[in-house]
Amino acid sequence: MLHVGVTGYGTIGKRVADAVAVQPDMTVAGVAKTTPNFEAERAHELGYPVHAVLGERLPDFEDAGIPVAGDLDDLVAASDVVVDCTPAGVGAQNRAVYEAHDTPALYQGGEDADDVDASFNARANYEAIAESDAEHVRVVSCNTTGLSRVLAPLDEAYGVEKARATLVRRGGDPGQTDRGPINDILPDPVTVPSHHGPDVNTVLPDVAIDTMGVTVPATLMHLHTVNVTFETETDAEAVKETLGNEARVFVVPEYARVEGPAHLKEYAQDAGRPRGDVWENCVWEASVSVEGRDCYFFQAIHQESDVVPENVDAIRALCTDVDAAESVARTNAAIGLDFGDSESERTPAGGDGARISADD
Numbered sequence: 001m002l003h004v005g006v007t008g009y010g011t012i013g014k015r016v017a018d019a020v021a022v023q024p025d026m027t028v029a030g031v032a033k034t035t036p037n038f039e040a041e042r043a044h045e046l047g048y049p050v051h052a053v054l055g056e057r058l059p060d061f062e063d064a065g066i067p068v069a070g071d072l073d074d075l076v077a078a079s080d081v082v083v084d085c086t087p088a089g090v091g092a093q094n095r096a097v098y099e100a101h102d103t104p105a106l107y108q109g110g111e112d113a114d115d116v117d118a119s120f121n122a123r124a125n126y127e128a129i130a131e132s133d134a135e136h137v138r139v140v141s142c143n144t145t146g147l148s149r150v151l152a153p154l155d156e157a158y159g160v161e162k163a164r165a166t167l168v169r170r171g172g173d174p175g176q177t178d179r180g181p182i183n184d185i186l187p188d189p190v191t192v193p194s195h196h197g198p199d200v201n202t203v204l205p206d207v208a209i210d211t212m213g214v215t216v217p218a219t220l221m222h223l224h225t226v227n228v229t230f231e232t233e234t235d236a237e238a239v240k241e242t243l244g245n246e247a248r249v250f251v252v253p254e255y256a257r258v259e260g261p262a263h264l265k266e267y268a269q270d271a272g273r274p275r276g277d278v279w280e281n282c283v284w285e286a287s288v289s290v291e292g293r294d295c296y297f298f299q300a301i302h303q304e305s306d307v308v309p310e311n312v313d314a315i316r317a318l319c320t321d322v323d324a325a326e327s328v329a330r331t332n333a334a335i336g337l338d339f340g341d342s343e344s345e346r347t348p349a350g351g352d353g354a355r356i357s358a359d360d
């Protein structure tokens with residue numbers, strides 16, 4: 001049983017903790033919080049030992065009725081591996097704490113790729129990370145995860161000569177009230193290409209990709225327009241089948257009449273998903289078009305949750321001998337990632353790691 005500590009218990013951290021808690025081979029060693037807010041209260045109710053990052057805040061936790069199990073050092077000491085889900089840049093500072101305990105750690109997409117040993121996406125480079133000596137590994141951002149999950153299988157099936165994607169990025173997460181109200185459509189970044197393409201190359205170094213980013217006043221999900229020029233000719237049915245066979249891609253059927261991210265969130269809530277999370281890439285079946293070697297489609301990416309199963313797999317890649325296929329299957333089954341699930345064969349992993357920087 002792997003004891004997993006979670007540092008930073010916000011949007012990503014609380015989801016990672018809950019996903020770890022339901023894995024048959026993992027348990028939550030504890031979570032580290034800076035302040036005793038509603039999320040700390042819920043962590044305590046769920047039975048996760050709550051650690052106070054800053055010793056001087058300990059009385060605040062006690063005043064709020066939240067027992068404190070220790071500080072950050074105590075949490076790292078109690079953990080076989082730590083998943084750092086702190087805001088961008090804090091993970092790089094925390095690395096020294098994990099190193100002092102000789103404890104491997106995972107970081108999130110907000111960290112700079114140069115501050116870690118390697119970057120990770122289960123579909124792109126699980127085996128490469130598992131076979132490497134990397135102990136401080138960054139799970140790539142939500143957008144990069146979404147792109148890697150479709151480009152890896154398309155490259156294997158048809159060869160990617162060139163991929164181009166425009167990322168229509170949500171302005172903030174639903175809880176990020178400090179980012180609004182907003183009413184604009186921003187080229188973000190205004191420079192081309194955006195950092196997302198190079199970030200894909202941290203896990204898929206051989207895929208040629210350029211990306212552009214646009215930020216819009218929405219909170220639900222990101223929307224990608226993807227255009228891939230293949231090395232070989234194919235047709236739309238074959239591409240739908242290729243993507244449909246992926247363990248973390250949901251080809252949204254036309255009959256479902258899912259018009260956009262709001263419907264996808266409804267879909268997840270109706271299915272009883274925790275927090276209405278959509279862990280899969282959602283590719284609109286009706287959008288998949290192929291003309292010669294040119295392929296086009298739309299996909300929606302739930303920024304708050306798509307990296308969560310990737311963190312669980314990254315823990316196994318770092319700390320166990322479990323292979324990619326088994327880890328992905330185990331993670332998906334435990335959390336209930338099954339939209340568009342079929343008996344068709346699922347294909348995981350392959351590829352090398354590299355490095356660069358990226359936020360969402």
Ligand code: NAD
Pocket residue numbers: 007008009010011012013032033034035053085086087088089090108109110111141142173303304307359360
């Ligand atoms: P968040 O602000 O929701 O949560 C971060 C938590 O860490 C907060 O509770 C904060 O109080 C806490 N914290 C701050 N300093 C800390 C410290 N020194 N020690 C412990 N905890 C501390 O942020 P988030 O959205 O969960 O993002 C976390 C990381 O995940 C970032 O690298 C981000 O880029 C990445 N990420 C975010 C998203 C997203 O859409 N939210 C998607 C993919 C990746």
